[in-house]
Amino acid sequence: MANFKLIASHNVTGSSTASITFSSIPATYETLVIIGSARASGDTDWFKMKLNNTGSYDARYAFSNTSSTASDLQASQPYPLVNPLADSTQLMANLFTSAEIYVPNYSSSSQNKVMICTGGEADEGSHTNARISQWDVASDRTEAITRIDFEPQGNNFAVGTTFTIYGLEA
Amino acid sequence: MERPTRVVVDCSTGITTLVELSDEEMAQRKIDEIASTQRREAQEAETQAKAAAKASAAVAVTLAQVVDSLVVQESQ
Numbered sequence: 001m002a003n004f005k006l007i008a009s010h011n012v013t014g015s016s017t018a019s020i021t022f023s024s025i026p027a028t029y030e031t032l033v034i035i036g037s038a039r040a041s042g043d044t045d046w047f048k049m050k051l052n053n054t055g056s057y058d059a060r061y062a063f064s065n066t067s068s069t070a071s072d073l074q075a076s077q078p079y080p081l082v083n084p085l086a087d088s089t090q091l092m093a094n095l096f097t098s099a100e101i102y103v104p105n106y107s108s109s110s111q112n113k114v115m116i117c118t119g120g121e122a123d124e125g126s127h128t129n130a131r132i133s134q135w136d137v138a139s140d141r142t143e144a145i146t147r148i149d150f151e152p153q154g155n156n157f158a159v160g161t162t163f164t165i166y167g168l169e170a
Numbered sequence: 171m172e173r174p175t176r177v178v179v180d181c182s183t184g185i186t187t188l189v190e191l192s193d194e195e196m197a198q199r200k201i202d203e204i205a206s207t208q209r210r211e212a213q214e215a216e217t218q219a220k221a222a223a224k225a226s227a228a229v230a231v232t233l234a235q236v237v238d239s240l241v242v243q244e245s246q
Contacts (some may be wrong), residue, residue, distance in 0.1 A: 008181045018174035018191055018199065024182035044206050154203025156174055165181070 001170050004033065009164035012157045015041060019151035021053075022165050027107035027144060029167030036099035036119075036150070036163045044155035049101065051113070052147050096160065097121040106145040113139045174199070 007029075010020050024033070038047060099119040105111045115137040119167055174193070175188045191199065 019176045022177040153206040
């Protein structure tokens, strides 16, 4: 049976956190599993997930997204906007987005990379819809993933935002 | 104003460091902020358009029902 092993976690305590980077990710697991609870400090609806800090993944991703509005379908983004992000300007206090991301075979240097990302937030403010998102990301990039960045679009993460990264053993 | 920072968690050592954003990162952040605003405005416009279309369709159905009702009454 597969076991989850904690690799690292970060809880935002400062109000000026523009991004969170997990670097030197060990290559000893079968799959990476990332659990996030996130909120923006301002008017921002989505956060980016960057692999190996490169922007050259755009146009190589295939997206499948289920959301409450058709405009959330995106054929191309500089980086995948993997999950909705609770927005401090429009949602009630202390509402955080939930996110769950799987990256199988992340340490392989020969296999194409895939990400399965699920997220959602309730509607407790002036947003007209609650939002859910399922991103299935396929890339033709094969290099091993050793770094992952999370970054709100043009804003900071709110205090209390947490990302935890686990390794899933085969 | 305090310059935003990037939190870097080194998974091999467990050490967390804070790095101030570079000028280049600050510029990208500004671009992202504009993109986020545009995205929100597009979503809101789409939602309003859908609501207006729905309301318009409801009015059309009601009018059609009234016309049908009048036609029936007249034929009787």
